[in-house]
Amino acid sequence: MASSCLLFHVHFSAQKPSKCSPPSFDHFKSTLSSAFKPFLKEIQQLPSRIDAGVKNTSLELVDAFVDSVFELVDQPLLPSQSNFAPVDESKEGVQVTNIDGKIPDDFAEGVYIRNGSNPLFGALTSASSMFGSSSNIWVEGEGMLHALYFCKCRDGSWTVVYKNRYVETDTFKLEKQRNKPSFLPTLEGDSPAVLSACLFNMLRFGKVNKDVSNTNVFEHAGKLYSIAENCVPRQINILTLQTLEDWEVKGAWNRPFCSHPKILDQYVSDLCNIMKQKAPGSGELVIMGIDATKPFAEMGVISEDGKKLLHRVDLKLDRCILCHEIGVTQRYIVFMDHPLLFGLKRVVEGGSLIKYEKEGDARIGIMPRYGDADSIQWFKVKPNCTFHIFNCFEDGDEVVMWGCRALDSIIPGPEKGKNKFDWFSRKLRPINSSEGSIDDQVSEEELVFPRPYEWRMNMQTGDVKERNLTGTEFAMDFPFINDAFIGLQNNYGYGQVRDSVASSASGMAKYGGLAKLYFGEQSPESYLREEQGLIKVEYHIFEKNTFCSGSAFVPKDEGVDEDDGWVITFVHNEDTNTSQVLIIDAKSFTSKPVAKITLPYRVPYGFHGAFMPMPLQNEMLTIIPAFNSKISNQAGKTR
């Protein structure tokens, strides 16, 4: 996830920095604390009122000051982190012919698309100055979309095209025009450095952070959007991957929203009909927007045509939470109020901008779809940090949420970015290891080890029941389901399985396989375990040193069962430096992939992917203008 959520308007006077070098933190802490505290309210509340006449000259001076005072350097990557390095933009489509196996005849025609972090200038940036140092964190690269187009020919054969392209936000264009990294890093580092970076970014560019639309894609009302928590979604032309415009719902919604909004569809009781009746864009979109200033969290409902904000409500939270995903049921919206918090005040007092406050309260809020803060029913839950949800649904008096629960946060990483590799390496260790080189036994509390988990909230009694759904062999995250079952009780969920040994060795999370969870079936070994009530899980583990990202479920067109379809995923083999897309039959999950599509270029590890079913036969010349094959010929004959 991308985790900046800074939409400040600033009116302030810059304090001349001390000439002391290197800085004494205590000195800066007291100086900055007293200097900036009076401005906090203004930073949070006032629109920019810098006079335009003075502005240009002042900005040139500020630019010159920043250029002379701040040294920006690239953050290096280890060899084991090589596939986190960015790639060049291709823009134009390339036909892919290297396919091992067979794309199924009944596979859906459409586009598999994935978002991810791809730093524009080749690497994430660190800055050092008299204020200390600050650095980008690993989720802060510019968004790049990677798309694989599956076009079915009239003779039944498949044509596959790959392309990638940057999401061109305003700050992407600005930095590209300047031809150098220009925003100073703000999310980790010494407090004076972070504060000064916030202020100088605000002065020069009118915003504290870059807009990195790098986390997810979603479709609503027939339009594709790129999304992250730190900027409003960007509409994307799905055929060209060109960035179109910001989506502010005609000016009615003026803040970013969480990267996993949910579409509400017309629910029907006959589950077999759900997949057939559900059409993309047929429902309203539920969104949750967070901000560093009050109101800290707002919920919104957007009309099914995407043009109107039907409902907007302040949840009246008293802290800025970094809530990354919400859930919906037939009647309710479900959201997490966990102590992963953003706080400028904390920076002024010498702490981190983002912090998981382990001792803080964790609770789950359940609100009627068109409810307000007063109608939220709150359930206090055990401390946890959960980014992702499989699904939520109603079961009698209970609302059930299944998510990937960890006991610490992978974002932002270590306090002030110190000893970053050691921190991630330690936090990503396996709980049990047979490797010998890593501690044999580590407690879950010491790790960032997301595990599938169930919360059952009883709306009548107010009670909540919690349990782990899987054991400690594997950490799992990036869950997904057959989207036709969002908000309804489902039987199957899928997740990416972390290779904890490889992750610990590289200090970056790597997913060496996939899991299929059978929510309604008990694990055959459950009665043997210390922990009862675990569910059945099947694993699809990739070949050695191969890791995935952006996995998604592709439903079968005429599917009847919930798991009629395929799991599709980008993988990269680090031994051969080869990137592929795998198609795995969800009903035969442990079998080898039905198709391995070898891509012409390396695709770095990224975040979330989705499959967008759509007819493409008449779109090939837009997808790949140089295309000249039987597809266009055959399409021409039928016109």
Ligand SMILES: [Fe+2]
């Ligand atoms: Fe996410």
